[in-house]
Amino acid sequence: MRVTLRDIATRAGVTKATVSYAMSGKPNVSADMRVRILDIARELGYQPNVTARALSVGRAPTLALMVENIANPFYPEFALAVERAARERGHFLLICNTDADPDIGRTYLRRIAGQLSEGIVAMAGHLRIDDIAAVNQSGVPVVVCMWEEPEIAPPAPCVTVDFAHAAAIAAEHLLSLGHRRIGVLVDGDAHELHHQRRLGGFMHTMHAAGIDIDASHIVRAPDTIASGKQAARALLATAPSLTAIFATNDLLALGALRAAHEMRIKIPQQLSVIGITDIRAASESYPALTSVAVQTREVAAHAIDLLLGLIDGTIPVAPPPLIITPSASQLMVRESTAPPRRSRNSE
Amino acid sequence: MRVTLRDIATRAGVTKATVSYAMSGKPNVSADMRVRILDIARELGYQPNVTARALSVGRAPTLALMVENIANPFYPEFALAVERAARERGHFLLICNTDADPDIGRTYLRRIAGQLSEGIVAMAGHLRIDDIAAVNQSGVPVVVCMWEEPEIAPPAPCVTVDFAHAAAIAAEHLLSLGHRRIGVLVDGDAHELHHQRRLGGFMHTMHAAGIDIDASHIVRAPDTIASGKQAARALLATAPSLTAIFATNDLLALGALRAAHEMRIKIPQQLSVIGITDIRAASESYPALTSVAVQTREVAAHAIDLLLGLIDGTIPVAPPPLIITPSASQLMVRESTAPPRRSRNSE
Known part of the structure; x- marks a missing residue:
């Protein structure tokens, strides 16, 4: 007791x-x-209770997390991991939801940096690079998380996942099951491909295996279940020979499961579906979704350690980006993937 | 342009x-x-840009929202509604996740009240009443949201939903379909029933219709899909004659759908399932869940208006609790409810 x-x-x-x-x-x-x-x-x-004690002693050890869309389940799951990592180290976490609006993001960054927090963890996809750099240069450290722009250096120290590798794991899983005719749902819209790195890792692995993915079978859709469903419906209607769908995010993959259900396509007998991230809804869906788990907790812990080191001055400014490589064991095989039926696979 | x-x-x-x-x-x-x-x-x-302008001018117009468990999808959905309501009125919202720990909650309340925010919206289920009252009396207004203790007055001004009425709507829906043998999943554990008001509203409506719910068919389970599934499995195994399950929350209801799937019980042909709240996962589940929608946006807007009025002094301290009554149109009938089969309904 x-x-x-x-x-x-x-x-x-x-x-x-x-x-x-x-x-x-x-x-x-x-x-x-x-x-x-x-x-x-x-x-x-x-x-x-060390945690409660640390929080109630001394000056306000407030950290802030900026997220783009708190209604997308990945963000709250990541926020919880960051909040726990911060609390284990005796720090508060304030969560700021920018609603994917760069202007709101800028205002939050400035207000937080000026008055509320000693340091900021930023999911930076929706923030302007110069806004982040400005805050970071003003002396309030920013750590960028889950950065996945392929060609732009992150505007601040960064902890992220090797998303290309995560996508390669998904590709290898589908290849090992015998899939050759594969469709792809990519998070993106007419203006921008958000998951270019993931798509690149997937395509590279397919290409190395001698498999060409038809460009018309790569569909971009915003990261929601509804748009994933719509995109998958269109894809499956125009390309009935596909035996598998790879989605760069779990919500899109969950949408593909819904589309298959509505079109009376059996999962996994007639169609395999795999996503990336392993949000909680992946294991709770019907059928349960095969996904490549992203190391939310590891990224959160590294981000907080890095941020506290930058605040304390024990870590020099601007270390190189820390990229956490998923090991092969992160593949979570569930009910949504299986070998293709011969009849659908043969050409 | x-x-x-x-x-x-x-x-x-x-x-x-x-x-x-x-x-x-x-x-x-x-x-x-x-x-x-x-x-x-x-x-x-x-x-x-009025929003960005309001945020960047003048003193820090920071409000805070305290939530219990950001990984439970209801909280981020509510947080988004509160954040938007605050932003529309030119105010920041900081989100504090207390991980359902009253000690963390107390520390957040004190730190926020002392330094970070002008006012607090609190989902108060996990907070100590005297902690809320203390902050409120210190001059930093607190508005309590979604309070549903049946016998305890909220410790601060309060905006909530008539959860008993919401449950009565669910009961009437099942009754109108012809269900008579009904099981209930209630959010709670061995120590506490969190949804006593909802259970009360449901039982009252059933009783008024001459239906007795067997006490052994009322099962308490913590508010997750996994525990809902486990509780529903046990209930359906011991009471095979049930034709419907009412769950006091959507996650429990979604768990019941999973249990039915695993036990090869057809939804809605062999079992109807209904929840309360209408979180997004309800409409996105397979089959889509019938639920009684709770007015998240209305509560959020009323809570922010009340909080700002208390901060400005335009609203006198401690108005009576504002209870928003759901109208009958809030029932969202989807795929998980239907009339019972005669064979299962007859006794």
């Missing part, structure tokens, strides 16, 4: 508040009483 | 920063230059 402040209070014959004051060294407890209470705490083997 | 600060700067032959300073009345622009820039802005038909 864990010893609580209440147990100490009972033994000492004082209120819990008095014990709490004594523990935190507040002046409204006499020195004698304080010694007596601390002795009892030692006797009983009291272990303070 | 929208006129930007850059357009004005080009016309005036100055930098964008100078235009920005002139617009915000900063002293580092001469009076003459300021007049000239404002004239050009008028000429060009410049419309300032």
